[in-house]
Amino acid sequence: MGEAPREFGFNTRSVHAGQRPDPYTGASATPIYQTAGFVFEDTESASAYFNLQEYGNVYSRIMNPTVAAFEERLANLEGGAGAVAFASGLAAQAGLFFALLEPGDRIAVAKALYGGSTAQLNHLARKLQITIDWVDMDDPDGWRRAVTPETKALFAETIANPGGNVLDISLAAAVAHEVGAPLVVDNTFATPYLCRPLEFGADLIVHSATKFLAGNGTTIAGAVVDSGTFDWSNGRFPSIAEPSAAYHGLKFHETFGVYGLLMKLRSETLRDFGAVLAPFNAFLLLLGMESLAVRMDRHVGNALAVAEWLREQPGVGAVRHPALPDSPYRPLVDRYLPAGAGSVFSFDLASGRDGGRRFIEALSLWSHLANVGDTKSLVIHPASTTHRQLSDEELAASGVAPGTVRLSVGLEDVDDLVWDLERGLQAARGSAVPA
Amino acid sequence: MNEFQDRRSIQEIVHNARTVAIVGLSASELRASNFVGYYLQRHGYRVIPVNPNEERVLGEQVYPSLRDVPERIDVVDVFRDPAAVPDIAREAVEVGAGALWLQFGVISPEGAQIARDGGLKVVMDRCLKVEHARLLGRMHWMGFDTGVIAGSRS
Numbered sequence: 001m002g003e004a005p006r007e008f009g010f011n012t013r014s015v016h017a018g019q020r021p022d023p024y025t026g027a028s029a030t031p032i033y034q035t036a037g038f039v040f041e042d043t044e045s046a047s048a049y050f051n052l053q054e055y056g057n058v059y060s061r062i063m064n065p066t067v068a069a070f071e072e073r074l075a076n077l078e079g080g081a082g083a084v085a086f087a088s089g090l091a092a093q094a095g096l097f098f099a100l101l102e103p104g105d106r107i108a109v110a111k112a113l114y115g116g117s118t119a120q121l122n123h124l125a126r127k128l129q130i131t132i133d134w135v136d137m138d139d140p141d142g143w144r145r146a147v148t149p150e151t152k153a154l155f156a157e158t159i160a161n162p163g164g165n166v167l168d169i170s171l172a173a174a175v176a177h178e179v180g181a182p183l184v185v186d187n188t189f190a191t192p193y194l195c196r197p198l199e200f201g202a203d204l205i206v207h208s209a210t211k212f213l214a215g216n217g218t219t220i221a222g223a224v225v226d227s228g229t230f231d232w233s234n235g236r237f238p239s240i241a242e243p244s245a246a247y248h249g250l251k252f253h254e255t256f257g258v259y260g261l262l263m264k265l266r267s268e269t270l271r272d273f274g275a276v277l278a279p280f281n282a283f284l285l286l287l288g289m290e291s292l293a294v295r296m297d298r299h300v301g302n303a304l305a306v307a308e309w310l311r312e313q314p315g316v317g318a319v320r321h322p323a324l325p326d327s328p329y330r331p332l333v334d335r336y337l338p339a340g341a342g343s344v345f346s347f348d349l350a351s352g353r354d355g356g357r358r359f360i361e362a363l364s365l366w367s368h369l370a371n372v373g374d375t376k377s378l379v380i381h382p383a384s385t386t387h388r389q390l391s392d393e394e395l396a397a398s399g400v401a402p403g404t405v406r407l408s409v410g411l412e413d414v415d416d417l418v419w420d421l422e423r424g425l426q427a428a429r430g431s432a433v434p435a
Numbered sequence: 436m437n438e439f440q441d442r443r444s445i446q447e448i449v450h451n452a453r454t455v456a457i458v459g460l461s462a463s464e465l466r467a468s469n470f471v472g473y474y475l476q477r478h479g480y481r482v483i484p485v486n487p488n489e490e491r492v493l494g495e496q497v498y499p500s501l502r503d504v505p506e507r508i509d510v511v512d513v514f515r516d517p518a519a520v521p522d523i524a525r526e527a528v529e530v531g532a533g534a535l536w537l538q539f540g541v542i543s544p545e546g547a548q549i550a551r552d553g554g555l556k557v558v559m560d561r562c563l564k565v566e567h568a569r570l571l572g573r574m575h576w577m578g579f580d581t582g583v584i585a586g587s588r589s
Binding site for chain 2: 004005006008012013016017018020021023026048051052053054055056057063065067068069071072075076080081082083084085243248249250251254255256257258259262266
C-alpha cells in the first residue's frame with residue numbers, strides 16, 4: 001500500500017463527506033433516491049438485510065442512500081461514529097429519549113432551553129413516567145446537584161435559545177460520566193463549524209438541521225449523532241445492552257459495538273416512529289452543508305456587528321450576545337466557541353410590549369417569522385407572538401421581558417440590516433419612521 | 436484510539452486477506468461473531484471457525500485450536516475474553532498467521548505485543564466486518580462515518 005490516508009480539513013469534508021460520485025452514472029451531485037423500497041438481489045440477501053447481518057437498503061422508512069449521505073456528512077463534521085436523520089429536530093430528540101429511557105428514569109435538563117423542547121420533554125415525561133430535574137446551567141454546581149442514581153441522561157444546548165447561555169460542556173460531561181449517564185447536547189445554534197461538543201466529552205448530539213445546516217430556511221430536518229464511545233453495557237441501559245424484545249432478542253451493544261445505539265435508533269426507533277427524513281430534503285441539506293463554514297463566518301461577523309451597534313442605541317436595554325466582551329459567557333465562548341458564538345441573540349427594548357410591536361411593524365427588510373438560522377435576517381417579538389398569552393409577571397418567569405426581541409442575523413450587508421433596525425428603533429421610541 | 440488501530444494496517448488486511456480464522460465463532464445467529472463470519476463469507480473470504488465447543492458453523496468444519504487448522508491463515512480474528520488473548524497470540528505466531536485482529540472490547544495490550552513481536556500485523560478494539568464495510572462495502576448506506584473522502588470515480 002502507498003501513503004497513509006490523509007486527514008482532510010473541515011471545509012473539504014463539508015463539501016465531500018458522505019458523498020461519492022455515483023458509481024453507475026458518474027453523477028457529481030448526490031442522486032435523489034426518491035423511492036419507497038429497494039429491489040432485493042435474491043432471497044438470501046433479503047434475509048441478511050432484515051437480520052442486520054449485511055448493510056442493505058430495505059425500505060426508506062429505515063434507510064435511504066440520499067438521507068445516508070446527509071447522515072454521514074453530519075457525523076463526519078461532528079466527529080461522531082454515525083448519525084440517524086429524522087423528519088425534524090424535535091423528532092430526533094423524541095426518538096433519542098424514547099430509545100434511551102425507561103419508565104421511572106430521571107433526566108437532568110438545562111432550564112435555559114428552546115421552548116419547543118421544554119414543552120416536548122414535559123409531555124414525554126408525563127406519557128413515559130420520566131422525571132425531569134431542571135438545572136440552572138450557569139451554576140457551576142447545578143449539574144452535580146441535579147443528578148441522582150436514576151439519572152439516565154443530561155441534556156442542554158451548546159448556546160441556549162433564546163438566552164444565549166453557553167454550556168460548560170466538559171463540566172457537564174464529567175458529572176454525567178460520574179453517574180454513568182451520557183451527556184446529550186443540542187448543537188443547533190453552534191453547528192459543528194463553531195463547536196464540536198464530542199471533542200469536549202459529550203456523548204450524543206441532536207440537531208435541528210432546519211437551521212444553519214440547511215442554511216436557506218427551506219427544510220424541516222433533524223438528526224442524532226453518536227460519538228460511539230459511551231459504554232451502554234454499564235448496567236444502566238438494558239434496552240441497548242440486553243436482548244431486544246422489539247428485534248428478536250438481539251443485543252445491540254454487544255453485537256454492533258460502537259454502532260450499537262445507532263443501529264437500535266435506526267432499526268427499532270425510526271422504524272417504529274416513522275418520522276423519517278425525505279430524500280429530497282436530505283438533498284437540500286447536502287447542498288446547504290457544502291457552504292456551512294463560509295456562511296457561518298459571515299453569520300458570526302454580521303451578528304456581532306449588529307449586537308455592537310445595538311448597544312450604542314438609545315432605547316435599547318440589555319443586548320444578550322454571548323461573545324460581547326462584557327458578557328458573563330465570554331470565558332466559555334473563548335473556550336468552546338473560539339470561531340464565534342453564532343448569530344441568534346436577543347435584546348430588550350426599553351419601550352416594552354407596545355414598543356416591541358411598533359419595532360416589528362416598522363421593519364421592512366428583516367422578516368418577522370418563527371425560525372432561525374436562515375440566510376435571511378429574521379426577527380420575532382416573543383411578548384406579542386410566541387408568549388402572547390402570558391402576563392408581564394409570567395413573561396419574566398420565563399426569562400423574557402415585554403420588550404425582548406430575538407434576532408437571527410443573516411448574510412445581508414450589515415449596513416442594510418442596521419438601516420432597517422434604526423427605523424424600527426425610532427418607531428419603538430415613538431418617533432415617526434423616516435420614509 | 437490505541438496504537439493498534441493504524442488505518443494503513445487495517446486497509447492492508449481488509450484488501451489482501453483471503454483466509455480468516457475466527458476464534459470463538461458462535462453457532463448462534465444472534466452473536467456478533469456469527470454476524471461477522473456470515474458477512475465475511477458473503478464477501479468472498481474463506482472463514483475457518485475455531486471453537487472447541489462446536490463441530491460445524493456457517494457450513495464450515497470447526498477446529499478446536501489454531502494449531503489444528505490444516506491451512507495457511509491470513510487473519511486470526513478473536514471473539515474471546517481478553518484474558519485468553521496472550522495464548523491465542525502465541526498460537527497465531529506459531530502457526531505463521533499474517534495478522535491478529537481483536538474485535539470490539541477484546542482489549543489485550545499484552546497479547547497484541549506478543550503478536551507484533553512475532554511479526555504479525557495487529558488491530559485491536561475494531562470490528563473486521565465494520566472496517567470491510569467502511570472501505571469496500573455499504574457502510575455509507577447506513578449513515579455511519581466511513582471517513583472516505585473522494586471526488587473521483589475509483
